[in-house]
Amino acid sequence: MPFAFFISMAYQIEVTHLSKHYQxxxxxxxxxxSLRSFVARKYRAVKAVDDVSFNxxxxxxxxxxxxxxxxxxxxxxxLAGLLYPTSGKATVLGFTPNKRENAYLKQFTLVMxxxxxxxxxxxxxxxxxxxxxxxxIPRAQYDATIKELDDLLELGxxxxxxxxxxxxxxxxKCELAAALLHRPRVLFLDEPTIxxxxxxxxxIREFIAEYNRRYGATVMLTSHYMxxxxxxxxxxxxxxxGRLFYDGNFRALIERVAPYKIIKLQLAQPTTAEAxxxxxxxxSCNGLTAxxxxxxxxxxxxxxxLLSQVKVEDVTFEEPPVEDIIREVFAGIGKxxxxxxx
Amino acid sequence: MGRKYLALFRSAWMLSLEYRAEGVVxxxxxxxxxxxxxxxxxxxxxxxxxxxxxxxxxxxxxxxxIVRQVTGVWASWGLSDDIRExxxxxxxxxxxxxxxxxVAANWAExxxxxxxxxxxxxxxxxxxxxxRLYLTPISIAAFMLSLLGAWLVSFLSDYAIGILSFWTxxxxxxxxxxxxxxxxxxxxxxxxQMFPAAMQGALNWLPFRYMLAFCNEILLGQTRxxxxxxxxxxxxxxxxxxxxxxxxxxxxxxRSYGAVGA
Numbered sequence: 042m043p044f045a046f047f048i049s050m051a052y053q054i055e056v057t058h059l060s061k062h063y064q065x066x067x068x069x070x071x072x073x074x075s076l077r078s079f080v081a082r083k084y085r086a087v088k089a090v091d092d093v094s095f096n097x098x099x100x101x102x103x104x105x106x107x108x109x110x111x112x113x114x115x116x117x118x119x120l121a122g123l124l125y126p127t128s129g130k131a132t133v134l135g136f137t138p139n140k141r142e143n144a145y146l147k148q149f150t151l152v153m154x155x156x157x158x159x160x161x162x163x164x165x166x167x168x169x170x171x172x173x174x175x176x177x178i179p180r181a182q183y184d185a186t187i188k189e190l191d192d193l194l195e196l197g198x199x200x201x202x203x204x205x206x207x208x209x210x211x212x213x214k215c216e217l218a219a220a221l222l223h224r225p226r227v228l229f230l231d232e233p234t235i236x237x238x239x240x241x242x243x244x245i246r247e248f249i250a251e252y253n254r255r256y257g258a259t260v261m262l263t264s265h266y267m268x269x270x271x272x273x274x275x276x277x278x279x280x281x282x283g284r285l286f287y288d289g290n291f292r293a294l295i296e297r298v299a300p301y302k303i304i305k306l307q308l309a310q311p312t313t314a315e316a317x318x319x320x321x322x323x324x325s326c327n328g329l330t331a332x333x334x335x336x337x338x339x340x341x342x343x344x345x346x347l348l349s350q351v352k353v354e355d356v357t358f359e360e361p362p363v364e365d366i367i368r369e370v371f372a373g374i375g376k377x378x379x380x381x382x383x
Numbered sequence: 384m385g386r387k388y389l390a391l392f393r394s395a396w397m398l399s400l401e402y403r404a405e406g407v408v409x410x411x412x413x414x415x416x417x418x419x420x421x422x423x424x425x426x427x428x429x430x431x432x433x434x435x436x437x438x439x440x441x442x443x444x445x446x447x448x449i450v451r452q453v454t455g456v457w458a459s460w461g462l463s464d465d466i467r468e469x470x471x472x473x474x475x476x477x478x479x480x481x482x483x484x485x486v487a488a489n490w491a492e493x494x495x496x497x498x499x500x501x502x503x504x505x506x507x508x509x510x511x512x513x514x515r516l517y518l519t520p521i522s523i524a525a526f527m528l529s530l531l532g533a534w535l536v537s538f539l540s541d542y543a544i545g546i547l548s549f550w551t552x553x554x555x556x557x558x559x560x561x562x563x564x565x566x567x568x569x570x571x572x573x574x575x576q577m578f579p580a581a582m583q584g585a586l587n588w589l590p591f592r593y594m595l596a597f598c599n600e601i602l603l604g605q606t607r608x609x610x611x612x613x614x615x616x617x618x619x620x621x622x623x624x625x626x627x628x629x630x631x632x633x634x635x636x637x638r639s640y641g642a643v644g645a
Contacts, residue, residue: 063641118472121472121476122475122476123472123475123476123640124640124641125638141475141476141637143478146476146477146478147478149476150476151472151473151476153472153473156469156470156472156473157473158473158474158477160394160398162398162401162402163394163397163398163401167393167394167397168394170390170393170394171390171391171393171394172477173390174386174387174389174390174391175387175390175391175477175478175479176477176478177386177387
C-alpha cells in the first residue's frame with residue numbers, strides 16, 4: 042500500500058525557520074519607574090523563538106526541553122494558532138495554525154498546566170457537555186469517550202463536583218478529559234503535570250502514553266519534570282534563548298553528554314580515593330562510602346574488576362540523573378556562546 | 384449553531400444562578416431609572432413637561448427598565464480580563480468564536496432578570512391610570528425590531544471596546560466612559576425630547592439614542608411613520624458599523640495577541 046505508506050511517513054508538524062519576536066515594554070522598579078514608564082515607554086525586542094526548524098511524524102512523542110523563557114511555550118502557542126510567527130513557517134496537519142480554521146481546531150488540543158478551560162464554578166461535566174456541542178461530537182462517540190476516559194482517569198465522582206472544589210490533581214484529570222473529548226490527533230501539552238505530586242504525575246504520564254498508543258496521536262510535551270520526558274519521549278528537542286540546540290534521540294544525547302555510569306559503593310573497610318582511582322573517576326570517597334563514574338562502554342568490566350579486588354558491603358549502579366545531564370547541556374550552551382563572543 | 388448555542392446558554396444559565404450576589408448590583412442600576420422617574424414625576428406634578436404628563440413619564444421609565452435590561456452589556460470587562468491574563472487562549476483554540484460565549488452569558492442573565500422584571504413593570508403600568516402605551520401590530524413589531532437593534536448596538540460597541548485590550552491594558556476605562564455617555568445621551572437621565580433642539584438633531588445621528596430612547600418612543604407612540612423608518616435605518620446602520628468594526632478589530636487584535644503567561 043504505497044499510498045498508506047506515504048501518509049504515515051508524512052510529517053504532521055513541520056516547522057521551518059520559525060521566529061517569533063515580541064516587543065516588551067520595560068518598567069524600572071518603584072514609583073519613579075512607573076512614572077517614567079507612563080510618560081515614555083521603553084520597548085525592547087525579545088527573540089522568543091529564533092530560526093527554529095524541526096519536523097514531527099505521526100504518533101511521535103517529543104519532549105520539548107529548555108530552561109525558563111527558552112521559547113518552548115511560545116513555539117507551542119504558534120503551533121496552536123495563538124501567536125502569529127514573525128517569520129518562517131509552521132504547518133500542522135497541513136494547516137497554517139494562525140488561520141484557526143475550524144477543521145484544524147477540531148483536530149488538536151492544547152493543555153496548559155497553568156491555564157484552564159474548565160468552568161470554575163460548575164462541575165467539569167458541564168464543560169464536557171459544552172465541548173460535546175462545540176466540537177460536534179456525536180452522542181454515541183461522546184458516551185464511549187467519556188467511558189474510556191473514566192476508565193483511564195477514574196473521573197467518576199470528580200466530574201460531578203464543582204471544579205473549584207477539586208484538588209489540583211483531580212482538576213488536571215478533568216482538564217485532560219475536556220481537552221481529549223474530541224479525540225484530537227495532535228496534542229500540545231505545556232507543563233501538564235505542574236504542581237502535581239509524584240503519584241499523580243505518574244498517573245497522568247501513563248494516561249498520555251496510553252492515549253498515544255490507542256489513537257496513534259502525535260504528542261509534543263514540555264515539562265519541568267524530567268521524569269515526564271524520560272518516561273514518555275524517545276526524542277527530545279532542546280531549545281535555549283529561542284534557538285534550537287539539540288534535536289534527536291534522548292538516549293544518544295545522554296550518552297554524548299554523560300558517557301558514564303555511576304557506581305555507589307558501601308565498603309567493608311576504609312579505602313582511599315587513590316586505591317579506587319584505577320577503576321574509574323572517583324567523585325567522592327570518605328572512608329566507607331565512595332562514588333565512582335565509570336565509562337559506559339567498560340562499566341561492567343570495571344565493576345567486575347572492582348568487586349574482585351575490593352571488599353564491598355553493597356554496590357549500586359545508577360544512570361546519571363537526567364537533571365544533571367540537562368544542566369550540563371545548558372552549561373555547555375553558555376560556554377559555546379562565551380567562546381563565540383571571544 | 385443552534386445546538387452549540389443551546390449548550391453555551393445552558394452553562395451560562397447555570398453560572399448566573401451561581402452568582403446570585405450580582406442581582407444586588409443589578410438592582411442598583413435599576414435604582415437610577417427609578418430615581419429619575421421620581422424626579423420627573425415631582426417636576427411634572429403641576430402639569431406636563433416637554434409634552435410628557437406624569438403618566439407618560441411612568442410609561443417611559445417602565446418601558447425603559449425593560450429596554451435597559453436587554454441592552455445591559457458587560458462583555459468588555461470579561462473579555463478585557465481574559466486578554467490581559469491570557470485566559471483567552473483556551474477559548475481561542477476551540478472551534479467557536481469566543482464572542483458566542485459572551486452572547487450566551489449576556490442572554491442568560493437577561494432571561495433571568497426579565498422574568499423578574501416584566502411582571503413588576505406590567506403591574507405598575509396597569510395600576511397607573513394615565514400611563515398609556517401605543518400598542519398596534521406595527522408599533523409592537525417595530526419595537527421588537529428596535530429592541531434587537533438596541534441590544535446589537537450596545538453589545539457590539541461594548542465588544543469593540545473590549546477588543547481594544549489587545550493593545551491597551553485599560554480598555555475598561557473606555558467602557559466606563561461609554562457607560563457615562565449612555566446614561567446621559569441614551570435617554571436614561573431624561574427623555575431626549577427634553578434636550579435642546581440642536582442637540583436632539585445631533586442625537587438622531589449618534590448611536591446612543593438607539594440603545595434605549597428610540598425603543599421607548601416607539602412604544603409610547605412618539606415616533607411613528609417616516610420618523611420611525613428613519614430611526615430604524617440609522618439604528619441598523621450603526622449595527623452594521625459596529626459589526627464590521629468588531630470584525631476588523633478582532634482580526635487585527637488576534638494578530639497582536641501576546642497570549643501572556645498562558
